[in-house]
Amino acid sequence: MRVLILGGDGxxxxxxxxxxxxxxxxxxxxxxxxxxNIAQETCSEALTPxxxxxxxxxxxxxxxxxxxxxxxxDAADYRVLSALFARTKPECVVHYAEQPSAPxxxxxxxxARLTLNNNLNVTFNVIFAVIEQAPDCHIVxxxxxxxxxxPNIDIEEGWxxxxxxxxxxxxxxxxxxxxxxxxxxxxxxxxLWFYVRTYGIRVTDLMQGPVYGLSTPEADMDERLVPxxxxxxxxxxxxxxxxxxxxxxxxxxxxGKGGQTRGYLNLLDTLQCVELAxxxxxxxxxxxxxNQIVEQFTVNQIAEKVKTVGDRMGLNVAVKSIxxxxxxxxxxxxxxxxxxxxxxxLKPHPMTDDVVAGMLENVLRxxxxxxxxxxxPRVKWS
Amino acid sequence: MRVLILGGDGxxxxxxxxxxxxxxxxxxxxxxxxxxNIAQETCSEALTPxxxxxxxxxxxxxxxxxxxxxxxxDAADYRVLSALFARTKPECVVHYAEQPSAPxxxxxxxxARLTLNNNLNVTFNVIFAVIEQAPDCHIVxxxxxxxxxxPNIDIEEGWxxxxxxxxxxxxxxxxxxxxxxxxxxxxxxxxLWFYVRTYGIRVTDLMQGPVYGLSTPEADMDERLVPxxxxxxxxxxxxxxxxxxxxxxxxxxxxGKGGQTRGYLNLLDTLQCVELAxxxxxxxxxxxxxNQIVEQFTVNQIAEKVKTVGDRMGLNVAVKSIxxxxxxxxxxxxxxxxxxxxxxxLKPHPMTDDVVAGMLENVLRxxxxxxxxxxxPRVKWS
Numbered sequence: 001m002r003v004l005i006l007g008g009d010g011x012x013x014x015x016x017x018x019x020x021x022x023x024x025x026x027x028x029x030x031x032x033x034x035x036x037n038i039a040q041e042t043c044s045e046a047l048t049p050x051x052x053x054x055x056x057x058x059x060x061x062x063x064x065x066x067x068x069x070x071x072x073x074d075a076a077d078y079r080v081l082s083a084l085f086a087r088t089k090p091e092c093v094v095h096y097a098e099q100p101s102a103p104x105x106x107x108x109x110x111x112a113r114l115t116l117n118n119n120l121n122v123t124f125n126v127i128f129a130v131i132e133q134a135p136d137c138h139i140v141x142x143x144x145x146x147x148x149x150x151p152n153i154d155i156e157e158g159w160x161x162x163x164x165x166x167x168x169x170x171x172x173x174x175x176x177x178x179x180x181x182x183x184x185x186x187x188x189x190x191x192l193w194f195y196v197r198t199y200g201i202r203v204t205d206l207m208q209g210p211v212y213g214l215s216t217p218e219a220d221m222d223e224r225l226v227p228x229x230x231x232x233x234x235x236x237x238x239x240x241x242x243x244x245x246x247x248x249x250x251x252x253x254x255x256g257k258g259g260q261t262r263g264y265l266n267l268l269d270t271l272q273c274v275e276l277a278x279x280x281x282x283x284x285x286x287x288x289x290x291n292q293i294v295e296q297f298t299v300n301q302i303a304e305k306v307k308t309v310g311d312r313m314g315l316n317v318a319v320k321s322i323x324x325x326x327x328x329x330x331x332x333x334x335x336x337x338x339x340x341x342x343x344x345x346l347k348p349h350p351m352t353d354d355v356v357a358g359m360l361e362n363v364l365r366x367x368x369x370x371x372x373x374x375x376x377p378r379v380k381w382s
Numbered sequence: 383m384r385v386l387i388l389g390g391d392g393x394x395x396x397x398x399x400x401x402x403x404x405x406x407x408x409x410x411x412x413x414x415x416x417x418x419n420i421a422q423e424t425c426s427e428a429l430t431p432x433x434x435x436x437x438x439x440x441x442x443x444x445x446x447x448x449x450x451x452x453x454x455x456d457a458a459d460y461r462v463l464s465a466l467f468a469r470t471k472p473e474c475v476v477h478y479a480e481q482p483s484a485p486x487x488x489x490x491x492x493x494a495r496l497t498l499n500n501n502l503n504v505t506f507n508v509i510f511a512v513i514e515q516a517p518d519c520h521i522v523x524x525x526x527x528x529x530x531x532x533p534n535i536d537i538e539e540g541w542x543x544x545x546x547x548x549x550x551x552x553x554x555x556x557x558x559x560x561x562x563x564x565x566x567x568x569x570x571x572x573x574l575w576f577y578v579r580t581y582g583i584r585v586t587d588l589m590q591g592p593v594y595g596l597s598t599p600e601a602d603m604d605e606r607l608v609p610x611x612x613x614x615x616x617x618x619x620x621x622x623x624x625x626x627x628x629x630x631x632x633x634x635x636x637x638g639k640g641g642q643t644r645g646y647l648n649l650l651d652t653l654q655c656v657e658l659a660x661x662x663x664x665x666x667x668x669x670x671x672x673n674q675i676v677e678q679f680t681v682n683q684i685a686e687k688v689k690t691v692g693d694r695m696g697l698n699v700a701v702k703s704i705x706x707x708x709x710x711x712x713x714x715x716x717x718x719x720x721x722x723x724x725x726x727x728l729k730p731h732p733m734t735d736d737v738v739a740g741m742l743e744n745v746l747r748x749x750x751x752x753x754x755x756x757x758x759p760r761v762k763w764s
Contacts, residue, residue: 113460116502120498124494152549153544153549164535167534168535180576183573187573190572198763
């Protein structure tokens, strides 16, 4: 299948590109290094070595014989994106090309404005590039479970049937996100749904939970192919951050009470989910929404898991609650449905002790590169 | 009260500015003439003479002795808006500064992108200008009833209590709009609600229905003060369009079956509602949503009203159904609550035969200026 991956340099974009190329798909990736530039600007570089995208594609080709076509360019520039669609005529576009950090989006005016404009404009451009250049192309969009926030009722997969005063209506599940970054994904969903029902484009919107891990079959071939793994407060997701703290001998920093519950998934499951969405496209005029998570944990449960496995490995892990820099509920109801991807064929990799041990061993290789000053939260909500 | 009106040149912005100045408020208006420029570009100029905003303020001052401070500038430029907030320190900002045409927003890529970026960025800038320059300032934002679309259940005022699997949650009422323009207002609401709950700003979001009329106490003093009244397919709202068609002897063009139901209000009621919202501000951290409509009609009912009154005046009015250029339901359930503004003190002006006759007489003065070629829809949805 001809697939275009936008944001192909990212923590998820790059392993997705490799995985799809390895499976024989015809892969083009585009990225403008926005995340790399923000990482540098905020002193939040990845733990792992990360050659530039063009060099990585060469290393990957040398290792596998498979080619990944790389374009360095800005998807927020419509001329660039439209020309790329015209040239590659993708059957599927995987849209990861967003500023992905919640704390960065809450830092100040400039960071918030960049997040809003980049994320909305890329989504908007993707919609129009599809309409104008590849009307049958299936958009696989990475949303986030964070769009839903933490409602007091069950989280359904994208939609909610409401009965009110004796009448019924199916709505997009009401969304209420916890950061501007997450809110831009709510706006993305609104925008996609409008153009799906008006222009008949085809979209799968994946509501993804926080991802963890750095091992994939392709990444394991050469350490220069390992996805950029962040442990800092800006880009580091909680599991990756805790694993790195355990390796560095720093207490795992739980924000507030630690009862915050989310749905999580292994990087390997992200790769599966995106490919399952791609290879079972929806029909025109359909917006399919899938909750891309595998299991739910509180932050305290994750800390406990990392501590248990880390202690067994002799890491002597401490856990410490610190003041929560975010505005969020620290104890709440959370029950999110996630059967859609299982029905499509997802075989989940749960967060077993072995998986945590594997991550700890992997990160131990980079122990000398850990900078403890990058771990503590530097951005407060308001 | 020190009030800043953004979009103060508009069909609603200008009469609001005059009304508030006449009542003794300290009024500053800003506008970048975006709507005038689009009207010129699309050959959709207003029916009524409209001197530029600075000249209008002079005419108004000569007639009333009241001053309106005029700034020509772009609220989407944060430096400009922030400096204006710093200088005027408004107690209330009335935010009309959006590209307001649904058909224009559906014309093509450039028009859609302009609508998305202008509307979102102005709202975003208003939020930050308040946070940084006037944290106690109450934002009175013009939303639209069109945000709700036409759901099969009752439309509540902004919020919906949902019970699901035995548990309950109050959500923003789920929104599903019928044009990109209306969708940008959905995104505005999402954005405002995020910053209300995170930064504790104070916002009233007015879900306004289509407005009709051109007479206000101040506009009636001098015809050069009459708000820009549009009858074209781009900016003309349905009642104003029908009245003009009746005067011009063109059949009233009903889109499709004409069963489309909306809530309407007289321009005089917009002025009341905005002032009521302003003079009863919400507390910090509160988002108040009010449905700003007075009565519901189908398009057929409006055509019938204009025909009845027009015929009585000897205008011999015809009504003709034409192909609907929009994607919308032409027959549907519609029941929108609108008690909040009444509770604040609104005294509605219903669309009586006298009101319709008054509009017809008013528009008859400009009969020679009507260009029938501007009336038919030029933009199709997709």
